[in-house]
Amino acid sequence: MTFTVGRPRHTPPRHEGLSPRDEILESAAQLFTERGFGATSTRRIAEHVGMRQASLYHHFENKDSILEALLMSTIEGTLETAERLRGAATSPAAELYALVRWDAGQLLAARWNLGALYTLPEVRGPRFAPFQRRRDRLRERYRVLARAVAEDAGGPTDPATLELPLRLAETAIAQRTDGPVGDPRPVAAALADAALRVLGARPEQAARAASRLPEPEPVP
Amino acid sequence: MTFTVGRPRHTPPRHEGLSPRDEILESAAQLFTERGFGATSTRRIAEHVGMRQASLYHHFENKDSILEALLMSTIEGTLETAERLRGAATSPAAELYALVRWDAGQLLAARWNLGALYTLPEVRGPRFAPFQRRRDRLRERYRVLARAVAEDAGGPTDPATLELPLRLAETAIAQRTDGPVGDPRPVAAALADAALRVLGARPEQAARAASRLPEPEPVP
Structure with a gap:
């Protein structure tokens, strides 16, 4: 016993x-x-x-440590995917399309809307510098791809526009805050389309080229 | 004495x-x-x-009443502007352009980044229904304009894409969370351009037509 x-x-x-x-x-x-x-x-x-x-x-150790682990979980899969796409994509447009689709897809499909915690004032403090550094790394990758796509398409390359593909992916957070989104896949694809259009590119060819690139697993 | x-x-x-x-x-x-x-x-x-x-x-009465008054202040000027634009604009594209420019402009120029409070879980409760109703009214106006612009341009009219002009305006909130934005006017104009592009429309003509429509006052 x-x-x-x-x-x-x-x-x-x-x-x-x-x-x-x-x-x-x-x-x-x-x-x-x-x-x-x-x-x-x-x-x-x-x-x-x-x-x-x-x-x-x-x-x-404390509540901040729990928050940090949750914030990291929202970004680490996307950073790894960004690395995989870098090797696998056949053009900057296909790579950007697949990156937005992944990032938005995982923000939409995650069980809890953890991206809503990004705007907490607490997260701007030095305690969260490691998370912010990872997010800056992702943001920089988005910007590099956005510039390449806009230059190829003869589209706008001003700094405010080059920020928008990341921002569009992250609108998934606000959409969830406003209510249930339903199937994340068409929403993530619409955001990936939109990311190319704001750069003056047509999304059809990139979407075809991205059809063999990784997508988040469907929610179980 | x-x-x-x-x-x-x-x-x-x-x-x-x-x-x-x-x-x-x-x-x-x-x-x-x-x-x-x-x-x-x-x-x-x-x-x-x-x-x-x-x-x-x-x-x-309590802290929620203060939060409600602050949330209302982020939306009431934009709702009034939406009404004024409805009478003054010469096309849905010009109207949508001017609405995004105004909405993003005031979110960027306001002294405090109050839009960051939209994602608070507290704001989803019934206590904030009057604010949510006003926000739904603005969201519906955005959707009606977005559909008209996309139909005129032969662009995408799926529900996820028609949400994006509002979402693009509100990316001003996340941009401020990430750091100082500088002069809000070029950023607001880039967001208005992007709102038309995601609907398959070209922004140049709408931007010209919107040049005589209201813009937020420059920050004092």
Whole structure:
């Protein structure tokens, strides 16, 4: 006969099959996006998981560390995809099309709308510099591709326009804030089309060339 | 000789020439956008103004009422402008161009980046239904214009694309979150150009036709 060690959980485990660290991230993602970052304490996150607060602090130093892990999760897959596309795409237009489609697709399909946390004032502080550096790296890749596409198409190359493909991908965040989006694939494709059009390029050929490039997995 | 009544202010008045109500809004706008809505109490707002908390409650019932007034301020000028443009514009393309230019222009030029508060989960609750109704009204006007422009141009009329002119105007919010934008006018014009391009229209003629339509006042 064995005995369980420590205090019992407050509630049965909420997230079957996840590691304790991922359970914390899952509960925090839900609470930060549904109730607000400022309005959510680590105590509330631990209660939501069904875990003692001391156990939570075994995995994360504080609430900012949890937020950082969630922000990183929104960008790391896209950065890896950007690297893969760099090798696989046959033109800057096809590469940009596939990048917007991926980035918007994962922002739309992720279980929680974590991109909505980008605008938190807390995220501008030095604590989040590692996340901001990764985001700057992605932004720079977008800009390089946008310039190449606009130059090929004879389209506008002013700095404000070259920012727009990234911005268009990230409108997925605001669309989710305003209500359910439905199937993410046509929305992500419309955003990829739009990213080429704002640069003066026609999207049809790029969309065909991108048909063999990676797309996010459909939501299970 | 006269005596002042009540406790003295904690600090000298911060906002010369504003009414007490506007002083509260000004301090709250700064604190909500720089420190976060959840992290800011009405006590902190009152201290920032240099006002007793009881005096703050004379003007606003609670923190949500202050947030509502700030959100309304981001949209009411644009709704009025949308009505004026409806009478003054010579084509849907010119009207949409001028609407995006105005909306983006005021989001960029406003003293605080209040649009960043749109993604707060708190704003989705029934307490903010009057704000959401006004925003839906603006969104519908954008959609009607976008459909007319796309049909004239033989461009895409899928629902996801017809959302994009509004979304492009609102990318002004994310651009400000990421850092100082500089002169808002070229950025607002680039967003208005982009709104026409995503609908398959060429922006040059619309930009010329919009040159006599209202623009936000330059920042003082």
